[in-house]
Amino acid sequence: MLKVKGLNVFYGAIHALHDISIEVNEGEIVTLIGANGAGKTSTLRAISGLVAPKSGEITYNGTSLSGVPAYNLVNMGIAHVPEGRRIFANLTVMENLELGAFNRKDKDGIKRDFDMVFDKFPRLKERTWQQAGTLSGGEQQMLATARALMSRPKMILMDEPSMGLAPLLVREIFTIIQEINKTGTTVLLVEQNAHMALSIAHNAYVLETGKIVLSGSADDLLHDEAVRNAYLGEC
Amino acid sequence: MSLIQQLINGLAQGSVYALIAVGYTMVYGIIRLINFAHADIYMMGAFIGYFAVTVFHVPFLPALLLAMIGCAILGMTIEKIAYKPLRKSPRIVLLITAMAMSLILEHGMATVVVGPNPRPFPELFKINIIHLGPVQINNVQIINLSVAIILVLILQYIVYKTKTGKAMRATSYDMEAAQLMGININNIVSITFAIGSSLAGAAGVLVGMMYPRIDPYMGMMPGLKAFIAAVLGGIGVLPGAMFGGILIGLCETFTKAYLSTKLSDAIVFSLLIIILIFKPAGLLGKPTREKV
Ligand SMILES: Nc1ncnc2c1ncn2[C@@H]1O[C@H](COP(=O)(O)OP(=O)(O)O)[C@@H](O)[C@H]1O
Ligand SMILES: [Mg+2]
Numbered sequence: 001m002l003k004v005k006g007l008n009v010f011y012g013a014i015h016a017l018h019d020i021s022i023e024v025n026e027g028e029i030v031t032l033i034g035a036n037g038a039g040k041t042s043t044l045r046a047i048s049g050l051v052a053p054k055s056g057e058i059t060y061n062g063t064s065l066s067g068v069p070a071y072n073l074v075n076m077g078i079a080h081v082p083e084g085r086r087i088f089a090n091l092t093v094m095e096n097l098e099l100g101a102f103n104r105k106d107k108d109g110i111k112r113d114f115d116m117v118f119d120k121f122p123r124l125k126e127r128t129w130q131q132a133g134t135l136s137g138g139e140q141q142m143l144a145t146a147r148a149l150m151s152r153p154k155m156i157l158m159d160e161p162s163m164g165l166a167p168l169l170v171r172e173i174f175t176i177i178q179e180i181n182k183t184g185t186t187v188l189l190v191e192q193n194a195h196m197a198l199s200i201a202h203n204a205y206v207l208e209t210g211k212i213v214l215s216g217s218a219d220d221l222l223h224d225e226a227v228r229n230a231y232l233g234e235c
Numbered sequence: 236m237s238l239i240q241q242l243i244n245g246l247a248q249g250s251v252y253a254l255i256a257v258g259y260t261m262v263y264g265i266i267r268l269i270n271f272a273h274a275d276i277y278m279m280g281a282f283i284g285y286f287a288v289t290v291f292h293v294p295f296l297p298a299l300l301l302a303m304i305g306c307a308i309l310g311m312t313i314e315k316i317a318y319k320p321l322r323k324s325p326r327i328v329l330l331i332t333a334m335a336m337s338l339i340l341e342h343g344m345a346t347v348v349v350g351p352n353p354r355p356f357p358e359l360f361k362i363n364i365i366h367l368g369p370v371q372i373n374n375v376q377i378i379n380l381s382v383a384i385i386l387v388l389i390l391q392y393i394v395y396k397t398k399t400g401k402a403m404r405a406t407s408y409d410m411e412a413a414q415l416m417g418i419n420i421n422n423i424v425s426i427t428f429a430i431g432s433s434l435a436g437a438a439g440v441l442v443g444m445m446y447p448r449i450d451p452y453m454g455m456m457p458g459l460k461a462f463i464a465a466v467l468g469g470i471g472v473l474p475g476a477m478f479g480g481i482l483i484g485l486c487e488t489f490t491k492a493y494l495s496t497k498l499s500d501a502i503v504f505s506l507l508i509i510i511l512i513f514k515p516a517g518l519l520g521k522p523t524r525e526k527v
């Protein structure tokens with residue numbers, strides 16, 4: 001579904017991504033794990049068109065994404081839940097969700113999706129008129145996820161949804177990611193929390209200082225000696 | 236003159252500043268640029284109104300609309316050709332470009348189009364002074380205040396009640412996240428320039444009616460004061476610009492009436508400095524929320 005081939009990203013003189021190649025098949029959860037600064041966010045931003053890669057090829061269902069402006073991706077079925085959630089703090093919860101469906105015209109479908117996200121995230125339903133900036137971190141992550149779902153994506157890119165959340169909430173978010181995937185949405189999940197990510201993913205890539213150093217089925221990586229030592233501590 | 240009289244004069248003056256200040260604050264809110272050319276768009280509005288009336292002999296409302304539409308197009312064009320290519324450049328480059336656009340408009344008008352001399356703005360309404368006890372208010376003041384209020388209400392409606400307004404607020408808060416929602420930010424930036432410029436254009440016509448001498452440099456002082464109004468209210472905060480505009484208008488009128496005509500500008504500028512010492516983000520501004 002999504003193919004990244006030989007991707008190189010520079011920030012000025014900093015060579016942030018070296019020849020990254022990843023592949024995400026329809027229906028999968030693929031995770032990209034790595035330490036802080038490894039280049040996970042840069043990879044997602046390059047896919048979304050938020051940074052222009054120096055070289056490399058990104059194709060989505062066979063169509064090249066190079067030169068496609070970031071604001072067209074959601075129309076192609078790709079939603080991006082960015083690092084740090086990036087909800088619109090000055091807008092209400094409801095307005096945030098409406099923006100998720102910004103380019104949709106199917107009123108009935110939108111209505112059904114509102115019911116769907118409120119069903120998944122009942123806490124958001126109680127807070128529709130609240131300013132999004134007043135939500136707790138966990139609620140903001142839920143809002144960012146719900147907002148992405150409002151575009152009815154075929155594929156969702158998630159950048160460290162567990163960041164800064166208590167373990168209980170992390171588990172909740174990951175359960176929701178699994179649910180989202182089960183209803184047919186392909187997921188590309190970026191995480192530092194390798195254990196949680198590997199435990200729900202089908203396939204995984206390990207990123208180290210801008211290079212892919214390992215890849216394989218999530219299950220294999222979860223039991224791989226090197227991965228266990230480097231990313232999983234003693235768990 | 237009575238206090239109420241000064242209040243009315245101050246409101247009439249302040250509403251003009253508010254209309255200009257809104258454009259400064261909206262553009263700053265969305266691309267973090269102090270658009271120095273904005274004051275000259277206001278001047279262009281006055282001249283479009285002038286030509287609409289003197290050449291095409293249209294009455295007030297069509298002249299106002301023409302000035303607004305003309306300025307909207309001008310504002311969007313300047314953004315497209317001068318600012319958009321620099322969106323990823325350092326902010327100082329953008330700022331200098333804005334100053335250049337300002338100079339081009341002023342000197343272009345003064346040397347090529349209309350010449351440097353002031354021209355009398357045609358009288359659109361017979362000035363009619365209405366006496367209400369000790370207070371006198373003329374019909375032009377009433378018209379100006381009403382137009383300003385109507386325009387501000389329309390603006391509020393667009394920004395807070397429409398889908399485009401929602402996209403504008405989202406883009407202003409976080410341009411990248413807005414793109415991830417599928418918002419074409421190029422369109423939103425254009426619309427922002429169009430709205431801000433059209434309000435400045437309207438202000439140009441209103442001022443032409445109040446102080447009927449217009450010239451290519453007429454934007455400098457009101458532009459500066461409207462900019463101060465925007466900063467005073469909290470740059471990037473829409474209600475702040477309106478509030479700041481009214482405050483500056485009142486302040487100016489009152490200092491002129493009760494303290495000194497000569498010093499009134501100095502007093503207004505001092506007020507800005509004092510307020511910013513105590514509230515650096517402006518009166519209605521939130522403490523800085525720089526994005527990472
Ligand atoms: N806007 C930027 N400007 C300069 N360097 C950046 C920028 N964004 C990221 N980097 C650098 O690129 C590398 C990868 O960063 P990032 O993709 O954010 O990693 P991760 O998401 O895995 O933590 C880091 O060395 C980081 O410092
Ligand atoms: Mg990151």
